[in-house]
Each structure stands twice: as structure tokens, then as C-alpha cells.
Amino acid sequence: MSSNPDDDAIFAEISDERRSLATTLETLTPEQWDTPSLCEAWTVRDVAAHLVVPLIVPLWQFGLVMMRTRGNFDRANQLMTTRVRREHEDDLPALLTAHADKKFTPPGHGPLAPLSDVIVHGLDVCRPLGIEHHVPERRMITMLDSLVPATGAAPFKGPELRLQWRATDLDWSRGEGPVIEGTAGTLALVLTGRSSALADVAGPGAEQLAQARANRRRA
Numbered sequence: 644m645s646s647n648p649d650d651d652a653i654f655a656e657i658s659d660e661r662r663s664l665a666t667t668l669e670t671l672t673p674e675q676w677d678t679p680s681l682c683e684a685w686t687v688r689d690v691a692a693h694l695v696v697p698l699i700v701p702l703w704q705f706g707l708v709m710m711r712t713r714g715n716f717d718r719a720n721q722l723m724t725t726r727v728r729r730e731h732e733d734d735l736p737a738l739l740t741a742h743a744d745k746k747f748t749p750p751g752h753g754p755l756a757p758l759s760d761v762i763v764h765g766l767d768v769c770r771p772l773g774i775e776h777h778v779p780e781r782r783m784i785t786m787l788d789s790l791v792p793a794t795g796a797a798p799f800k801g802p803e804l805r806l807q808w809r810a811t812d813l814d815w816s817r818g819e820g821p822v823i824e825g826t827a828g829t830l831a832l833v834l835t836g837r838s839s840a841l842a843d844v845a846g847p848g849a850e851q852l853a854q855a856r857a858n859r860r861r862a
Contacts, residue, residue: 653754654746656782657761661694661743664765667776668736681767681837685724690764691735692728693720697749697757698742700727755789762786763835766828780813783827790834791817797852798834804855806848808834823848 668691676688685693696705700723712718731738749756762778763786769776787810790798795818797804809816809824825833825844832840833852841853 650754653758653785654744656785657754657758658743660758660761660765660778660782661739663778664694664761664776665736665739665743667765667769667774668739671772675772678771681770681832681839682764685767687768687772688728688732688735689724690768691739692731693724694761694764695731695735695738695742696720696723696727697747698745699731699738755786758782759786759789759831759835763831766832767837770828770832778828780827783813783831784815787815787827787831787834788817790831793817795819797855799836799856799859804851806852808848809846821848821851822846823852825849 671687676686678687679685680687680690682690682693705719705723708719708722709716712722728735746754747757748754762783765776765778768774787808791808792798795806795808797806805818805820807816807818807820807822808830809822810827810830811824812826815827823830823833823844824846825840829840829843833844838856841849841856844852
């Protein structure tokens with residue numbers, strides 16, 4: 644259990660966000676559950692299962708799967724997500740609610756990692772469905788601050804690209820350089836590598852980022 648008051652406050656935000664997202668998931672139709680999410684090759688149900696995995700699967704079990712996949716985290720994550728989806732497909736919202744208070748953090752990371760995970764994955768499932776899932780401003784700002792270095796450097800591989808990230812729907816900006824702006828949710832998606840969100844940002848920084856990504860793909 645965390646003894647850091649700041650960490651405790653973030654864990655409280657995580658718990659509330661899990662419950663809020665679970666409430667949204669409870670309203671979905673079978674067709675919506677099977678809709679492709681913004682996570683490549685994952686449906687809405689897959690993303691929900693992924694969020695449940697660290698809440699119900701002991702770390703040692705995940706470690707065994709990592710050994711089976713020869714240390715391939717992405718493959719292990721896919722296998723565990725598939726297993727939880729198959730075993731608990733009708734109970735994912737209930738599990739997300741029941742285990743909302745679990746203070747899990749990935750090895751080497753603090754609570755900001757699961758906070759970003761649940762918020763961004765909430766966007767991954769709600770955006771394609773056209774569902775409005777409200778994230779409180781303070782919670783969103785905390786997450787955005789964790790994703791963007793003080794310099795505004797884009798957190799992607801390749802030559803450093805410094806930008807000024809600016810939200811259009813709340814009072815938040817970070818970094819220096821050419822401006823890239825969009826809603827807070829859209830910026831979060833861009834910052835976490837969702838290329839489809841690039842169509843919804845604007846400004847000279849957006850143009851530079853799109854060009855930098857295109858150059859990396861050609862390299």
C-alpha cells in the first residue's frame with residue numbers, strides 16, 4: 644500500500660476512473676462490444692479485458708507467460724488478454740468495478756502509468772462508438788503532464804521534436820515550440836501513438852509531427 648499522499652490521490656483517481664468506465668461499458672450492446680477499438684487488432688471487448696488483466700491475474704502468472712514467450716511482453720500481454728476475454732467476457736464491467744481499488748503498478752513504474760492506461764483505453768473504446776465518456780479536468784491534466792516532458796519533446800523514437808502541446812477544451816499547455824492543439828482526449832491519443840488521432844489536431848506542430856512520422860516510416 645502506498646504511503647505517499649500524492650500517490651494515494653492518484654490511486655483514488657484510478658479507482659474512480661475504472662468505476663466510471665465500467666458504468667459506460669455496462670450500457671454496450673453485443674455489436675458495440677465487437678466494434679474495433681483504436682488499439683490495432685483489438686475490439687472493445689479486448690481492450691476491456693486488457694484493463695482487467697492486471698486486476699485479477701497474479702504477477703507470477705504473467706511472469707510464466709513471459710517465460711513462454713521468451714520475454715516478449717507484447718505477445719504475453721496478448722495471450723493474457725485473450726484468456727481473460729474468453730473466461731470473463733460477460734463479467735468485464737463487473738470485474739473492473741469489483742477490483743477498482745487495486746493498487747497495481749507495472750514493474751518500474753508508479754501510479755501515473757495505470758492512470759494513463761485506463762484513461763487512454765477508455766478513449767480507445769468510446770471514440771469509435773461515438774460515446775461521450777467524461778474524464779474530470781484535474782484527472783486529465785495529471786495524465787497529460789505525465790505524458791509530456793517539460794520541454795514538450797514528442798515521446799516517440801527518432802530525432803527529438805519539441806512542440807507546444809495545447810488543449811482546446813481545458814486550460815492546459817506544456818512545452819515550447821510549434822503549437823500542436825486539439826481536445827485533451829485527442830492530444831492524449833496522439834501522445835500514446837494513435838495515428839488516427841493525427842487527423843484531429845491542428846497547428847504547425849501537428850504538421851511537423853505528421854512529417855516526422857512519415858519520414859520514420861520511409862526510413
